Amino acid sequence: xxxxxxxxxxxxxxxxxxxxxxxxxxxxxxxxxxxxxxxxxxxxxxxxxxxxxxxxxxxxxxxxxxxxxxxxxxxxxxxxxxxxxxxxxxxxxx
Amino acid sequence: xxxxxxxxxxxxxxxxxxxxxxxxxxxxxxxxxxxxxxxxxxxxxxxxxxxxxxxxxxxxxxxxxxxxxxxxxxxxxxxxxxxxxxxxxxxxxxxxxxxxxxxxxxxxxxxxxxxxxxxxxxxxxxxxxxxxxxxxxxxxxxxxxxxxxxxxxxxxxxxxxxxxxxxxxxxxxxxxxxxxxxxxxxxxxxxxxxxxxxxxxxxxxxxxxxxxxxxxxxxxxxxxxxxxxxxxxxxxxxxxxxxx
Numbered sequence: 001x002x003x004x005x006x007x008x009x010x011x012x013x014x015x016x017x018x019x020x021x022x023x024x025x026x027x028x029x030x031x032x033x034x035x036x037x038x039x040x041x042x043x044x045x046x047x048x049x050x051x052x053x054x055x056x057x058x059x060x061x062x063x064x065x066x067x068x069x070x071x072x073x074x075x076x077x078x079x080x081x082x083x084x085x086x087x088x089x090x091x092x093x094x
Numbered sequence: 095x096x097x098x099x100x101x102x103x104x105x106x107x108x109x110x111x112x113x114x115x116x117x118x119x120x121x122x123x124x125x126x127x128x129x130x131x132x133x134x135x136x137x138x139x140x141x142x143x144x145x146x147x148x149x150x151x152x153x154x155x156x157x158x159x160x161x162x163x164x165x166x167x168x169x170x171x172x173x174x175x176x177x178x179x180x181x182x183x184x185x186x187x188x189x190x191x192x193x194x195x196x197x198x199x200x201x202x203x204x205x206x207x208x209x210x211x212x213x214x215x216x217x218x219x220x221x222x223x224x225x226x227x228x229x230x231x232x233x234x235x236x237x238x239x240x241x242x243x244x245x246x247x248x249x250x251x252x253x254x255x256x257x258x259x260x261x262x263x264x265x266x267x268x269x270x271x272x273x274x275x276x277x278x279x280x281x282x283x284x285x286x287x288x289x290x291x292x293x294x295x296x297x298x299x300x301x302x303x304x305x306x307x308x309x310x311x312x313x314x315x316x317x318x319x320x321x322x323x324x325x326x327x328x329x330x331x332x333x334x335x336x337x338x
Contacts, residue, residue, distance in 0.1 A: 044132075048142035053207050057146045057200040058131075061153070064192045065305060071188075072312040079319035086326055 101318050104178055108311045115307045122301030129294035137291075144291070146204040152299040154197035156306060157225060158260055160190030164232065165257040168250035178314070180246045181321075183253065184236055185313035189306055191229035198222060209273050217266035218274040221259060228256040242324075 047054040130148035137144035164183045171179035201219070202212045213219065232249050239245040267276045287295070 047145070048136060050141065050143045050207055053143060053203045054145050057149050057203045060199050060203075061149045061196055064196045068189055068192050068309050069305075069312075072309050072316065076312050076316040076319070079316045079323060082323050083319055083326075086323070088322065088326055 101177070105315060105318065108315055112308060112311055115304050115311070119301055119304040119308055122297055122304060126294050126297035126301050129297060134290050134294050135288075140208055143204060143207050146200055147291075148294050148298050150197060150200040150204055151295060152302045153193045153200060154222070155299055156302050157190060157194040157197050157222065158263060159303070160186050160193060160306065161225060161228070161253075161257070162260055164190065164253045165260075168253040171246070172250050172254070180250070181314050181317045182310065183232075183250065184246065185310050185317055186306075187229055187232045187236070187249075189309050189313070191226065191233065193302070193306075194222065194226040194229055198226060205273075214273055216272040216274065217270040218263065218272050221263045221266050225256075225259055225263060228252070228259060232256075 045051060045055075126148065130145055134145075134148075136142045164186050167179040167183040167186070170176045171183065198219075201222075205214075206212050232253055235249040235252055236242075236245045238248070266272065267274050
């Protein structure tokens, strides 16, 4: 049977009001709590206005160090694979 | 040192110490980054840009240290013909070039906000750029000859001749007028830097050093395997020559 919107709204509130409020509170806590934290995070990321100089320096350091490590590991793995292809062991006899 | 000349013994020792140095690197760099970024004060003049120092200064120290290491290894290779000296110099060269590039690039990123320019042709910056070219020359010479022995010997001579640049870099800030600040850690009278900044600086420096050891050992192992591979391939192609 058809009922006016206000009536339907009342039914909806009776059925879903409480979970909706709970979800709203969870959403608000998730939505606004990080806002409090982002002030500190944003200040940290801004580096006093020098972010475009400080972070590239750290990014370059990460790229150089990780790049050197990966290139060296790949060089070692390739040499081991080529030795294995020739049927030679990885280690020499002492 | 000749006790370690046996490649098999070297590999055994390298395999034993590698995990310890890798763990030390991870811990030292994690602690260093924590203190550098989160638990050290901004400089009263330079503000937050001082945090670039925790990358720039250890990278510059490593650039000098690794070149000195290559020069010493080259001398050992030329004078005593130590079998692992050549291998270690060859393995260290790209790592040194990487740290020198990092010192130059991070210095440029620090120079722009503090000096107002990315680069000046003064003694310290120019001599470090020459060091970078010496590393590139060393790497190029190692691969410039069909006979690896000739390349290794030429690169060793270049490394020894280029070592004159190391004291020039160290004392360039005292000998010539420069925008670069003088030494504040390794100087007579002790460090002039505050302990809260000295701690992350030293943690990063030791972390970079242990990182160098890890990558050096990995590269040396790869170089030794490549040498074995070359010998095995040569033996298959020319069994009579190798036997003779």
